[in-house]
Amino acid sequence: MNFNMLVQLFGNISVIAMISLLIGQLNYFRNIIYGKNNWKRIMILSTLFGFMSVIGTENGIRINDAIANTRIVGSLVGGLIGGPVVGTLAGIIGGIHRYQIGGFTAFACAASTVLVGLLGGIVGTKHDLSKMKWKYILLLGITAELIQKIMVFLVAKPFEAALELEMQIAIPTTIITILGLSIFTLIFQNLKMMQDQSGALVANLALTIASRTLPHLRTGLNKDSAEKTADIICEITSVDAVAITNCEKLLCVKGIELEQPFQGEALAAQVAKAVFQQQNVIYQDKELVFPRNLPFQSVIGAPLYHRNKIIGSLQFYYRSSSFRMSQTHLKLADGLANLLSVQIELAEIEHHTKMRQQAELNALQAQINPHFLFNTLSTIMSYCRTDPEQARSLLGNLSDIFRRNLRNKGNFHSLQEELDGIKSYLEIEKVRFANRLTVLMEIDESLLHVKLPILTLQPIIENAIHHGLSPKISDCLLTIRVARSSHNVKISIEDNGIGMSEERLAEVLNRQSQGIGLSNVHQRLQSVYGNEYGLHLESKSGKGTLVTFEAPLHGP
Structure with missing residues (x-):
């Protein structure tokens, strides 16, 4: 094996790797690699890796009208990262350059460069280069070199010259291809780690801001919540100024320069208009005309949504446009705007949830307490053998309670209906109290037509029995009075x-x-009749409790 050739080829691949490492430090390049696949990305990556193939050829070693080089590494890695189209285009660039140099292996080398790029693209669609196992890297490197050598044997003439060439360069070029592929794998593993760390920092920053703004945005998007949100953003981020708008006006601005009454409002209105028109995150520097007395050179605007409709905009202003090559600020604005939009929607959901919970609570009050039901059934079972008549009476009262609950519709009942339902309930409780409970009713029958909110009396009586009378051993007295006032x-x-x-x-x-x-x-009661109505409680420990309330004779 020719060790001098191996060293020279290693120097060649090292130059390409160094270029890749330096370019990879740029946020723009990392965002291209790991961004959405579009024609811009395809053309940039194809050009870049095609250029690496050209460098591999230019720095190659001439041997008998042929060149030992690292050309196929560029197209192979291009395919692995960018897919079949990028791999093929990078291979075409590198292949055309190699063909123009000439030599008896020119066409074979050009064709193999394209084929290897396509191979890398096919493999890249199934395996992520940054996660590829070493045995696959070894196999891929050997396969790429075999493709190149088979093409040389099939196409290059004379065959004896091709055979002599491969006898000299086969081992060194195969080793360098595998080594180069391994180096690029390490480089792109590092780039992926940097990209993930950058994304994690942005996500953490956005979540930190969102967690602090949550209490303020519970009231929705308004002037007060917008000002507090802008204060938090300015405190945590490196933004020079922040503006928040709704669809109609500027809600707040933070940043001394932007707080100028006319220029700042006009600028924020321009940005908001652009956001509403594009319905997406915007970045503007040269396209936007900044007033001369405002020191800003760039702005990011992101839409705020509610139920998939834009209700406002979040705007970040910067004194510099040097961050143009970085997507970090765009990701922060977009992510934060999405989180704030979610919080605004959650605020409305929370409000509706509270209302629904109140309605559900009212509905639950109209249902039979399961403990009461189970205890009643147990009591009925105990009387089935000892006192069948009592058991039959209890079943009648229980069925009456069920029937009334199933029949309960609307928001109001007459006092007569309320009392009838309570009588069945009290008859059951008397039996369960084993003659410890006495119920007195002092009712003005001329008032039985008065309408009351449904289930006004039953919760009061249930509380009196279970929390007031149940702990007593004997002489339990419950008095219900209805009178005109x-x-x-x-x-x-x-x-x-x-x-x-x-x-x-x-x-x-x-x-x-x-x-x-x-x-x-x-x-x-207060909701229906007004705040002057409601329950009035009097109680003394060990003496008892009195609950009173009034309702208009002729309803609300």
């Missing part, structure tokens, strides 16, 4: 149970305790 009907439910402390009493109507049923009734 001026133009209102006054209803009171009183028990002689264990009562509540003042602290607990203050919490009941604020959903801070087990009194969620009471708080629901209280809020519904």
Whole structure:
């Protein structure tokens, strides 16, 4: 094996690798490699790797009217990175250059360069170069060299000269091709790592901003939330100025230079108009006319969406346009705008969710408590043998409760309907209390027609029984009174149970305790009749609790 040739070819591949390493430090080049596949990307990569093939030929070693070189490495790597089209085009560039140099292997070498580029493209569609295993790299390098040598044997004339040439260069060129492919694999693994780190930093920055803006954007996109969001963006990022607009006007600007009343607003309006027209992230420097007294040279604008409609724009301003070759700022603006859009939509969803939860809570109040149902069924089972008549009576009351719940429609019931439903419930509770419970009803029958919000009395009575009377051993008394009070009907439910402390009493109507049923009734009464209505609670620990409320005689 010719060691001098091996060293020279290694120097050749090292030059190409060094060029690739230096170019790879540019964000623009990395974004081209790992960006969307379009004709711009194809032409740039084809030219670049075709140029590497040309360098491989130019730095080759002349041997008997032929050249030992690293030409095929350029087209092979081009195919692996850019796909079949890039590999083929890079091969054509390198092949044409090699053919123009001439020699008895000119056509064979030119054709093999194209074929190897196509091979790299086919392999690249199935295997990522940055993740390719070493055994595949070895196999791919050997296959590429075999293609080149087979073409030389088939096409180059005379055959004896081709055979003599390959006897001299076969081993060195195969070693260098495998070595070159391995070096490029390491280079692009490093580039992929840099690209991932850059993306991770942008994502982390966007998420950090989004997490801090979340509490403010819960109120939607308005002047106050926009100002707080802009403050956070300026604090965390290197942006020189920030503007946020809705579809109609400028909501806020942050950055001393941009806060000039006329020029700043006019500039932000221009950018917003461009964003709305293009419906995409925009980058402008030379295309946008900046006022002379504003020091900005470039701007990025990103749309803010709500339900797939643009509702505003997020704008970043920079004093320099030197970052043009980097997509980092564009990715940050785009990613952050998307996150802010999601937050705006989540704010609306949260509002609707609260409303739905309230409606669901109201609906749940209209359903039979499962614990009550299970306990009632257990009581009925215990009476089936000992007292069948009592069991039959309990079943009748339970079926009446079911029937009323299934029949409950609308938002209001008459007082008569409310009381009828409560009577069946109380008959069951009396049995479960084993004669410990006494119920007194003092009802003005002339008021039974008065309409009340559905399930106003039942939650109050359930709370009185379960939280007030149930812990007592004996002499449990529940009193229900309905009387006229001026133009209102006054209803009171009183028990002689264990009562509540003042602290607990203050919490009941604020959903801070087990009194969620009471708080629901209280809020519904105020919502229907006004804030002057609602529940009034009086309670003394160990003495009992009195709950009263009033409702207009003639409805809301």
